[in-house]
Amino acid sequence: MPFTALNSRMVEARIAPGQRMFSQRGAMLAYRGEVSFTPNIQGGQGGIGSMIGRRIAGEATPLMTVEGSGTVMFGHGGHHVHVVDLTGETLYVEADRLLAFDGSLDQGTMFMGSQGGVMGMVRGQVTGQGLFTTTLKGHGSAAVMAHGGVIELPITPQRPVHVDPQAYVAHRGEVRNKLSAALGWRDMVGRGSGEAFQLELSGQGTVYVQASEEKL
Amino acid sequence: MTGPVIHDVATLPADDNVNPYAFSVDLNGQWFLQKGKMIAYYGSIDFHGIGHGRLDRLIAGSFHSPLHAADWVVAEGQGKMLLADRAFDVNSYDLEDGNLTIRSGNLLAFQPSLALKQSIIPGFLTLIGTGKFVAASNGPVVFVEPPIRVDPQALVGWADCPSPCHHYDHQYLRGFLGGLRAHTGIGGASGEEHQFEFVGAGTVLLQSTEVLMPELATGAVPDEAGVPGGGGHPAQSGSQLPQLPGGLGDLQRRFGL
Amino acid sequence: MACARVHKRWSIVTAARTITAGGATKGRSGADRDQLGSRPVRAPGPPTTVWSVAQFRLQGSKVLAVDMTGDAVKAKNGAMVAYDGQMSFKKMTGGGEGLRGMVTRRLTGEQMAVMEVKGHGTCYFADRASEINLVRLQGEKLYVEASNLLCTDAALRTGTTFTGMRGASQGNGLFTTTVEGTGQAAITSDGPAVVLRVTKQYPLQVDPGAYIAHTGGLKQHFQSGVNFRTLIGEGSGEAFQIRFEGEGLVYVQPSERNTVGGEV
Incomplete structure (x- = not known):
């Protein structure tokens, strides 16, 4: 796996000729060797069409391509970094939480509204992340940022997990999400956040939750 | 009973970390200290502003950064003193006839046996000599x-x-x-x-x-000829x-x- | 204390690790304490009673997991980050102290927006990446800044006490929240709290911004030395330190900030 955790907030990646990685701009802390950083107007993979889609989606976090031969250290803003290793499945993550990921992973954008229906759209409003979520699929690793570190909660068909949308970081696996309201309607009125809305994740997989209700 | 560790004046470490975010100084004499970094202390400790008369000789020997004087004090007395900085990681460093340059905002405290000077790179301070200093970092330091x-x-x-x-x-x-x-x-x-x-x-x-x-x-x-950055704008924090x-x-x- | 010499003329010493110079991989700090996932989950403490009580355990150092079997806890509003099982949430304006508590609270400005969480399953609480400290109370009284109180057993009584002038300098009001009874409480701090014992021989001075809680029979008063004023600096509004005398424990956070866990 290309990412080595140096500490809870920094990861190191080894890059060899012929490989490439993508990282958020500004995430490089230091490097040794001959490594080049190219900002892509495409914003990662997928060409210009995908970029336009992403800009409309509000997922315009600029990415850059990292190529060459050497080691690169990544980190951002002192946020905690969590490495997720994928073996064929799909990771759903908000774009601005992605610190860096393997070029071997297929990057895509998913319209969350299509999965959660109307509630999925509300979800976008709640997290303020737009209605689109970045997907990474295949074999490789991704480094994801979170405020205050991440706990992993397993989701099984018998045990759905409810998450505060503000604390939601990412999820993987065959998971359905929908927004539910746990408080009575009367309690929800006049309250912008908190427990009024909950993201309900059901199916089979893992959800990553950060130790904070603060968005990045 | 898996309670938290309870410290008292005797069990607090001497010139060592209490946890990664707090450092305990066993004060018996003087330390230079950045203002507001002391969170608690036992014993009788006085804090003197720099440039306030009676510590002039000490300051002349160890403190060579007039621009930082307003941000620093001298802690003097006997006791245990806890230092911390916004829950950042805190480390102590021992210099032995050496030098280390550090970002000015990261330095918390140092022993008067070290001399503090402004680095030629603006915003950094150089410590020279033999002694201990304490510095903070956002997350553990990577070397x-x-x-x-x-x-x-x-x-x-x-x-x-x-x-x-x-x-x-x-x-x-x-x-x-x-x-x-x-x-x-x-x-x-x-x-x-x-x-x-x-x-x-x-x-x-x-x-x-x-x-x-x-x-x-x-x-x-x-602001003089030959000094890089001379006449530069003092930075806003x-x-x-x-x-x-x-x-x-x-x-x-x-x-x- | 192991002390590794780094390079030839300087070395770094810390309590938690010993660092040797070397390449990036060799030179990294060894044990990384605040990685949430890598921490062993702390044992939930010995069960104190036979009846079913919510079990508090820490998941890492910044997430509190509470296992519930039909019982309830009181928690800071908005602090729930996730749960599984069946939970219901009830907003408790005024902290459930009845009319008098509500009136007191409104007067004092010590707002503690509390919710009651009840159900079967595990509920996870966190507050802005603050460290969480578990306090087990056996009849004594815990004084804690309202903003630092994350969660308590429903069986614990919470109230408000006049604490003199300390709050004035911290912007937290003149009153402090008290928690009393037998059970567990979780308090937050910016960085892990250091617990300091105060005895008759050794009083303790604390920066008001670093104070979070105390227990025991302690008298507190302000100390404002002329010299200390120069330490804190003019204009920061903190020209004081709190002096604790008596017998008890004081919880101090490794930070002078009072914003984290402060106003919501």
């Missing part, structure tokens, strides 16, 4: 050896090796200028265009941050101002470009 290129904002300090030089990535600049900025207007410096390059033998100290700790008085140097597209941001400020 690397040159040759390495470092995002200026991730740099905590360096020891023994020569001062860094600037490295500009031509490829990135060209791609950057020709590509993204022209099309989208999204711009600003992000560390990929420019790094500090370290060469030679020594150790470089890194932290994960793009959000700098406030630089308390980055140490403007005298905190550097989270929005950057203009294409601007060099922090660099501009820190190096008076």
Whole structure:
């Protein structure tokens, strides 16, 4: 796996000729060797069409391509970094939480509204992340940022997990999400956040939750 | 009973960490201390402002950064004193007839046996001599050896090796200028265009941050011929101002470009 | 204390690790304490009673997991980050102290927006990446800044006490929240709290911004030395330190900030 955790907030990646990685701009802390950083107007993979889609989606976090031969250290803003290793499945993550990921992973954008229906759209409003979520699929690793570190909660068909949308970081696996309201309607009125809305994740997989209700 | 560890004046460590975020000084004499970094103390300890008369001799010997004087005090007396800084990681460093340069906002305290001087790199302080000092970092410090290129904002300090030089990535600049900025207007410096390059033998100290700790008085140097950065603007603390597209941001400020 | 010499002329010493110079991989700090996932989950303490009580355990150092079997806890509003099982949430204006508590609270400005969480399953609480400290109370009284109180057993009584002038300098009001009874409480701090014992021989001075809680029979008063004023600096509004005398424990956070866990 290309990412080595140096500490809870920094990861190191080894890059060899012929490989490439993508990282958020500004995430490089230091490097040794001959490594080049190219900002892509495409914003990662997928060409210009995908970029336009992403800009409309509000997922315009600029990415850059990292190529060459050497080691690169990544980190951002002192946020905690969590490495997720994928073996064929799909990771759903908000774009601005992605610190860096393997070029071997297929990057895509998913319209969350299509999965959660109307509630999925509300979800976008709640997290303020737009209605689109970045997907990474295949074999490789991704480094994801979170405020205050991440706990992993397993989701099984018998045990759905409810998450505060503000604390939601990412999820993987065959998971359905929908927004539910746990408080009575009367309690929800006049309250912008908190427990009024909950993201309900059901199916089979893992959800990553950060130790904070603060968005990045 | 798995309760928390309870410390008292006897069990607090002497000149060592209580936990990664708090450091206990066994004071028996004097220490230099950045204001507001003491969170609690036992014993009888007095705090004197720098430049207040009776400690003049001590200060003349150890404190050579007049611009920082307002941010520092001398703690004097007997007792145990806890130091901490915004829940950042805190480490102590022992110098033995050595030198280490550190970002000014990261330095918390030092023994008077060390001499504090302003580095020629603005915003950094150099400690010279033999003794102990305490510094904070955003997350644990990562130690690397040159040759390495470092995002200026991730740099905590360096020891023994020569001062860094600037490295500009031509490829990135060209791609950057020709590509993204022209099309989208999204711009600003992000560390990929420019790094500090370290060469030679020594150790470089890194932290994960793009959000700098406030630089308390980055140490403007005298406005005189031959002094790099002379007449530079004393920096405002905190550097989270929005950057203009294409601007060099922090660099501009820190190096008076 | 192991002390590794780094390079030839300086070395770094810390309590938690010993660092040797070397390449990036060799030179990294060894044990990384605040990685949430890598921490062993702390044992939930010995069960104190036979009846079913919510079990508090820490998941890492910044997430509190509470296992519930039909019982309830009181928690800071908005602090729930996730749960599984069946939970219901009830807003408790005024902290459930009845009319008098509500009136007192409104007067004092010590707002503690509390919710009651009840159900079967595990509920996870966190507050802005603050460290969480578990306090087990056996009849004694815990004084804690309202903003630092994350969660308590429903069986614990919470109230408000006049604490003199300390709050004035911290912007937290003149009153402090008290928690009383037998059970567990979770308090937050910016960085892990250091617990300091105060005895008759050894009083303790604390920066008001670093104070979070105390227990025991302690008298507190302000101390404002002329010299200390120069330490804190003019204009920061903190030209005081709190002096604790008596017998008890004081919880101090490794930070002078009072914003984290402060105003919501």
